[in-house]
Amino acid sequence: MPETVHLDVLLVEDNPGDARLVDHHLKSPAVAHFVDDVTVSHVESLAPVAERSGATYDVVLLDLGLPESTGLATLDRATEMVDAAPIIVLTGMQNQEMAIEAINRGAQDYLPKADLDGDRLVRALRYAVVRSRQQRAIQRQTDQMDFFNSILQHDILNGMNVIRARGELLESELESKEREYASTIVQWSDDLIDLTEKVRSVLETVTDEGGRDHEHRELQTVLAAAAERAQSVSDECTVTVEPHSVTVIADELLDDVFGNLFLNAVEHGGPDVTIDVTTAVEDGVVTVCIADDGDGVPDSEARRIFERGEKGSESGGTGFGLYFVDTMVRSYGGDIWVEDSDLGGAAFYVELPHASL
The missing domain is CATH 1.10.287 (Helix Hairpins)
Structure with missing residues (x-):
């Protein structure tokens, strides 16, 4: 049995005629196709909204011209009062610049009253409610x-x-x-x-919405440490790192990123694996290629191996290593992928932002 969808709407409108018009549109067949039931709480100013600080709403329909404030100041005050509820601005003014600024300040939509009808209102409601629920999730x-x-x-x-x-x-x-x-x-x-x-x-x-703090990392030092780590696991493997002095934007976990990639080559390529590492810089991007002569990666798994929990059939690990690598590289604003290498195995390419000094 389909779930009943109920919509709690707060209408902040001081003009009785406009309020009746909005209420009429909310009861239109267009809205009925979207939700099963609508409850409208109507107030004529922001003062009652402040008094209902514990109340929650699915969406707020806000007139910008109220007794105690007008324009975008009304939107700013309402945003502070209604917690995370999406706000659809209703206004009698046709002002494109104000509409853009209202959206920039957090309004979900900006609807001139002269153009308001049931279809337009339901589209705005649908978008606002779906986006709000996604944000809450x-x-x-x-x-x-x-x-x-x-x-x-x-x-x-x-x-x-x-x-x-x-x-x-x-x-x-x-x-x-x-x-x-x-x-x-x-x-x-x-x-x-x-x-x-x-x-x-x-x-x-x-x-972390602000992202981790990134810094300038000398790439050659990171790659040399990763190569030493791989050789400490297997003294039979051969690791060649092409000298290239370049600085990238990352953090201290870049050591673990390349450490995981080098150890992955040893694990899947065998103790006597050969690993060649080259670096190129172009258009503000640093690309590191880690190529080996192991068994390679089938084309069908080239993207899937970076997903959470994925690992090769011969791997005894958790499947976390490459997922960690992919997550961290993308958090730096970079990219990672795998291709066939000229050595006959796999070639992992890591793109990182170049730190312009």
Whole structure:
């Protein structure tokens, strides 16, 4: 059975005739096709709105010419009073500049009363309500991610640090087989702490409206560290990084971005994999190519491998590494993709903004 759709409308209009006209349009067949029921709360000024601070509405129809204020000042005052409810401006003035400014200040739409009819009003209502509900859904998701981020920081991360500290203590006091067990506890603790930090970084990236603070990073230093990390995992692999002095816009997690890509090449290309890294700069964009002679990536998986939870059939990991890489690169304003490499394996291309010094 379809869900009943109810619409709570607040009409702020001091002209009785205009109020009756709007009420008439809200009861038109066009609106009835959009919602099952409409409740209209009519006030003639903003004063009663301030008194109903706890009330919630699906949409606010606002006349800009009220007894206590006129023009865009009315919109500014109403925005502060109605929380996150979408506002549709109703006005007797045909003023294109004011319409644009009203939208810039947060109004969902700007409707001259002379042109108002049921069809036009329902289009504005539909757009305002759908957009408002989408924004509320996004906010709920953001709040949930903030909650999980706090759990990662205060519970899981703190707990893993305690476990690691106890493991180190046992490692220093035990001998033989028991010492190996303690070493395993420490190693797994390090891996889980590292993974937890990466998950926190992704959560902060997708929930922070202002974005993470980016800085200038010397790319050659980052690539050299990533190459050393890969060779520490397998001393049989060959990593060649073409020297190129260039600075990009990123943050401290750029080290983990390239560290993950280099380790991915070792994991999927085998311990004796050959990795060639080249860098090009053009039109304010720095492109890094990480090519290997491993098994490559099938065309059908070229985009999917960057999605959350995706991993190769031979991978023993969580599928988080490339998702983390993709999320962070895009947060820097860059891009990443994979192609076939001239070495016979995969070639990961990473585009980053060039920091003009």
